[in-house]
Amino acid sequence: MAIIDRYKLQPSPLITIDGREEETNNFQLQAAPPAEEGNISGTVRRPDGTVIPFATVKLFNANGVPFEHNNSNPAGQFIFPRVPAGSYFITAAEPGFLTPLRATVTVLANRTTSVSITMQVDPDANKNAIFGIVQTSTNNQPIEDVTVELFRVTGTTTEMIGTVSTNNEGQYLFANLVNGNYFVAASKPGFLSNESTPTTVSDRDFAPVNMILAADPDANTGTISGIITDAANGQAIANAIVALYSVSNGIENIIDITKTNGGGLYLFGDLLAGIYRVKATLQVES
Template identity: 80%
Template structure:
């Protein structure tokens, strides 16, 4: 049967004996409160029974809130003493292992509840991660909702292997990366895209890569484009001369000239707010 205090352990005053004195010390014991707590103990192990030392063991209350934590000793053992009676959950954490599902348990008055915790090896434990912030170079303000692409370089081959968006703090994360050479590219409408230098990661590296995006000075401009075709047969016309006119107070002035491509397409970009007209022709020498 387990034992518990019926009375609190009470010390006496100091007693000095110089010779053949016979001192008497009487004192009163205070009744101990009835036991309303118990212990939680156990061992953290691998599936094969091998102990896992120095694992963090977390005890949660019945509402799932953290109550107390401790570490397993070199033999994988842990104990939570004097835990108030009631219902709890328990789990453990250790690098290179997966956190098990929380185990429910009940603490009884003046009893020890034993809980074995088994942890599986994390198959991705030795993989790497690349993380960072996309921000403005002028004031270091984070840029949210930017698109970040991750590329892996193998020899002369470059492969895009991931694409994410930054959060409100401009942060991004690419986890579970195999050893190798990587770089990122960041972009967002209204900014000029940018690309990082290459970074090599291996054996559980967590590599930070921050990227700056410069505001596009032509972000608030428009484009005019189209396809030039033969009016009789609809065939697209390559190398047609296309002139762009700006119209101010009814006066037309040419501000740019281009030619259609092999598919008959033309494009004028970086156009400020205004009124424009496009004229096209094909001329031949006689």
């Protein structure tokens, strides 16, 4: 049977006795309102039964809204006193362990409900993370939707581990990384790509690697490309001379000359807005 207060604990005034006196002090007790509260207590343990001290134990109401949190003591024990009667969910968290599914617990008025929480060891507890923010070089503004690639360097071998994109605050994250040496590369159209210096992580390191991207000065330019072929047989012509002309008021001026590659392809880049023409020929020495 649970012990409860029928009346509130009421102190008397201070009573002074000087020698052989008979003091009387009558006073009244106020009835305690009926309690519709109970307690939740329990222990947080590993699967082998050993306790987990200082784990964060969190209580949610029946709608999943956080109600209160507490920590287990050195013996793994916790208590939530004076919880209004009703249904709740409870779980726990501690670095190195997986958070269990929330368990249902019912609180009865004037009763203590016991709960045992078992936490599984996180198999990735000692793995590492690399995170950071990608910003502009001019005003340090975050850049959204940057492609960030992670590479691991082992001796003379470089291996790409993964690719993520920055969020609207320019942030990225790579988690669950084994010990080793890493670097990241960031790129986005309109910016010059960049690589970080290598960083070494081991035994649960969370390493910040921030990146700066400079605007590409040629970002607002175009290209002209094509394939030169023999009109008789459709074969690609390698080493054809291709001239690029700018056209202004009907006047053509050569501004660049290139040659086709082995597949007959030519390419002119970094072209400003304007009107152009290309002309091609194949010249040989006789």
